[in-house]
Amino acid sequence: MAGVVVSGTQVSYIGQDCREIPEHLGRDCGHFAKRLDLSFNLLRSLEGLSAFGSLEELILDNNLLGNDLALPGLPRLHTLTLNKNQITDLECLLDHLAEVTPALEYLSLLGNVACPNELVSLEKDEEDYKRYRCFVLHKLPNLKFLDARKVTRQEREEALVRGAFMKVIKPKASSDSIAASPECHYTPLPSASRELTSHRGVLGKCRYVYYGKNSEGNRFIRDDQL
Secondary structure: OOOOEEEOOEEEOOOOOOOOOOHHHHHHHOOOOOEEEOOOOOOOOOOOHHHOOOOOEEEOOOOOOOOOOOOOOOOOOOEEEOOOOOOOOHHHHHHHHHHHOOOOOEEEOOOOOOOOOOOOOOOOOHHHHHHHHHHHHHHOOOOOEEOOEEOOHHHHHHHHHHHHHOOOOOOOOOHHHHHHOOOOOOOOOOHHHOOOOOOOOOOOOOOOOOOOOOOHHHOOOOHHHO
8 A cells, every 4th residue: 555654553644645535544454543644635524534433543734624524433532633724613623523532632723723823823822822722621621632732720620610701703894894984094083173284173082091100190391392
C-alpha cells in the first residue's frame, strides 16, 4: 500500500493529497488500528472512517474539514486533533463530539476560526481564548487537555458556573443598512456646528467620560496661555 506506514497498531497516511479516506486503508487496517494519522491531506469528508471502530487516537491536522464534519461512533477515542482545518461553528462541532466520542479526553482545535487566538486573527486575545476554553469545557466536561494546555480545576469550576454563557455571537451587519448609510465619521458636535464656516457657539453632550483620579476642575488656564 503506497504511502501507508504501519507500526503495530499505529497507521499513518500522511501528505498523500487524498480528498477522501481510501477504501483499501479501512479494509486492510481498520480492524486493528488504534491510532490513525491522516494529517496533511485534502480531506473534506471522513466517509470510510467507520471501518476503524477501535480507534483511540485520531490525527486530522492540516486538512480541509469544515462544519459538516461527521465522525462515526468511536466509543474508545480519547484523543482527537483537528488543528488547521476550516471549522468555524464551535457549538455544532462540540455537540457532535459529545454524541459520538464519549471517552474523549484530549482535543485540539488550534488554527481553526472556531478557536479564537492569534494563530487565526491578530484581533483575538487571551480573554477571547479563555472564554472559548470555558465554553468547550461546558460542552465536554471530561476533557483533560484542550489544545496545548492541561485543563485546570479552576477552569472546570468556572465552566460549571459560566460555561453556558461563554458562547460569543457576533451580529452581522445587513448589506441593506450598509448600502443605505454613507460613511460617517463620528463627531461629538451637533450638526449645526460641523460646518467649517460656522462660528456659532454650541452646547451639547459628548460621549467621552473622564475616569482619571485627579479632578478636572483643578486645571486652570491663564490668559497668557491662550
